[in-house]
Amino acid sequence: MENGFSYVDNTLYAEGVALADIAARTGTPCYVYSAGSILSKYRAYHEALADVPHRICYAVKANFNLGVLRLLAGAGAGFDIVSGGELYRVLKAGGDPSKIVFSGVGKTAAEIEFALDQRIFSFNCESEAELALIDALAARRAIKARVAIRVNPDVDAATHPYISTGLRNHKFGVDIAEVERVYERARRLPALALEGVSCHIGSQLLDTDPIIEAVDIMLALAGRLRARGIPIRHVDFGGGLGIRYKPEDEAPEVKRFAAALREKVLDKDLEVTVEPGRSIVGEAGVLVTRVLYRKRTGRKEFIVVDASMSDLIRPALYQSHHEIIPLRRSPALGTVVADVVGPVCESGDFLARDRELANVLPGDLLAVCSAGAYGFALASNYNSRPRPAEVLVEGTAWRVVRARESYADLVRGE
Numbered sequence: 307m308e309n310g311f312s313y314v315d316n317t318l319y320a321e322g323v324a325l326a327d328i329a330a331r332t333g334t335p336c337y338v339y340s341a342g343s344i345l346s347k348y349r350a351y352h353e354a355l356a357d358v359p360h361r362i363c364y365a366v367k368a369n370f371n372l373g374v375l376r377l378l379a380g381a382g383a384g385f386d387i388v389s390g391g392e393l394y395r396v397l398k399a400g401g402d403p404s405k406i407v408f409s410g411v412g413k414t415a416a417e418i419e420f421a422l423d424q425r426i427f428s429f430n431c432e433s434e435a436e437l438a439l440i441d442a443l444a445a446r447r448a449i450k451a452r453v454a455i456r457v458n459p460d461v462d463a464a465t466h467p468y469i470s471t472g473l474r475n476h477k478f479g480v481d482i483a484e485v486e487r488v489y490e491r492a493r494r495l496p497a498l499a500l501e502g503v504s505c506h507i508g509s510q511l512l513d514t515d516p517i518i519e520a521v522d523i524m525l526a527l528a529g530r531l532r533a534r535g536i537p538i539r540h541v542d543f544g545g546g547l548g549i550r551y552k553p554e555d556e557a558p559e560v561k562r563f564a565a566a567l568r569e570k571v572l573d574k575d576l577e578v579t580v581e582p583g584r585s586i587v588g589e590a591g592v593l594v595t596r597v598l599y600r601k602r603t604g605r606k607e608f609i610v611v612d613a614s615m616s617d618l619i620r621p622a623l624y625q626s627h628h629e630i631i632p633l634r635r636s637p638a639l640g641t642v643v644a645d646v647v648g649p650v651c652e653s654g655d656f657l658a659r660d661r662e663l664a665n666v667l668p669g670d671l672l673a674v675c676s677a678g679a680y681g682f683a684l685a686s687n688y689n690s691r692p693r694p695a696e697v698l699v700e701g702t703a704w705r706v707v708r709a710r711e712s713y714a715d716l717v718r719g720e
C-alpha cells in the first residue's frame with residue numbers, strides 16, 4: 307500500500323474504509339492514518355538495510371500517537387526520542403529501550419536519569435557540558451552510558467530555513483572542525499562508552515545528495531576516530547527524507563535512498579541507525595474537515611472550514627503546501643480558486659492560499675493530504691479549540707486512537 311488513500315467510485319477511502327463514514331461517526335476535524343502505509347514505509351527501510359546491522363529509529367516527534375507507536379513497536383522499530391515525555395510514550399507503547407536513541411540539545415538531568423534507568427541504546431550528545439552531565443549521572447549508577455556525539459557536518463540541506471539543521475551557525479551538534487578534540491577529551495570520562503557518531507542535517511529533503519554528502523563525511527570521521535583508538539561501532543545518519551506534498555514533487559523513494567545508504571556502509575563493520583519521521587508517517591495521514599461557509603471579501607473567494615492552524619500549523623508556519631481534495635469527487639462540481647481558511651482569529655490561519663480546488667459547498671467534506679507528520683503533533687488549543695480526534699485504519703477496520711478533546715479537557719489543570 308503506497309499511501310493508503312484512494313478514490314473508489316469517486317469516494318475517498320482510507321484503505322478499505324470510506325473517510326465519510328469515519329467523519330460521520332467521529333465528527334470533524336479528525337486525523338485519519340493508514341496503518342498499512344506506515345508499515346510499508348517502515349519495512350522499506352528495514353528491508354533495504356537487511357544485510358547490514360541496523361536500527362530504524364522512528365522519530366517520535368513526527369507523530370506521537372500511542373496507536374502509531376504501538377504499530378511500529380510491533381513491527382520491530384526502534385525510536386528516536388527528544389524528551390522524557392517521548393520516552394514515556396514509547397515505553398507505554400511497548401517500545402524496546404535497547405532500540406532507543408535520545409537526541410536533542412537541551413536534555414535535562416531528570417530526562418537523562420530516566421533514560422539511563424531504562425538502559426536506552428544511546429544518547430546523541432550535542433555539547434561537552436552534556437557529555438559531562440551524562441558521565442556524572444551514569445557514574446552515580448555505576449553503569450556505562452553509550453553515547454554518540456552529534457556532529458554538525460556543515461552541509462547545506464537546501465530545505466526551509468526552520469527545518470535545516472546541519473550548517474555551522476545552527477544550534478545543533480558539535481562543529482565538525484572541533485569534534486575530534488571533543489572526542490579526545492570525552493574519552494577520559496570513565497562512565498561513557500564512546501561508541502558512536504551521529505548527525506541530522508535537516509528535514510523534508512527532496513534531494514538526497516546532501517544526506518549522502520553527510521554520510522561520506524561521517525564515515526570518514528568514524529575512520530579517523532578509530533585510527534585514534536576510539537572504538538566507533540555505530541553511526542546514526544538522522545532522518546530528513548522528504549515526501550510528496552504537491553503532485554509534481556519528485557520525492558525520493560525510501561527504498562532507493564536506503565539502498566544507497568546500504569552501498570555506503572556495507573563492509574564498514576558499523577551498525578547503522580536512521581531516524582526517519584516524516585517519510586514513515588507523512589503520506590499516511592489526512593486531516594478531514596467540513597466546509598462551514600463560503601464567502602467573498604473584496605476580490606477573494608474563501609472556503610471556511612472547521613479545521614484551522616490550531617489543528618495543522620504547517621501552512622501558516624512554513625508556507626507549506628498540502629493538497630486539499632473532496633471526500634466525494636464529482637465532475638459536476640467544477641473548480642474554484644480560493645483560500646481555504648479556518649475559524650481562528652488570525653490572518654495567518656489558512657490551510658491553502660489562492661488554490662484551485664473542487665468547488666465545494668457548506669456541509670461538504672475535504673481531506674487535507676500528507677498530514678500524518680507534524681500535523682497533530684504540532685496541534686494546539688489556541689482559541690480554546692479542543693484538539694481533533696485521531697483514527698487508525700487497518701484494512702476494513704478502524705478505531706479512534708485518540709478521542710476528540712472535550713471542553714473539560716481544555717481547563718484540566720487550571
Ligand code: LLP
Pocket residue numbers: 365368386409410469506508509510544545546547581582583584585620624679680
Ligand atoms: N532526527 C532528529 C535529530 C531530528 O531533529 C528530526 C526532525 C528527525 C530525526 C526526523 O526528521 P524527519 O525524518 O521527520 O524529517 N515541524 C517541521 C519538521 C521539524 C523536524 C525536526 N527534526 C515540519 O512540520 O516540517
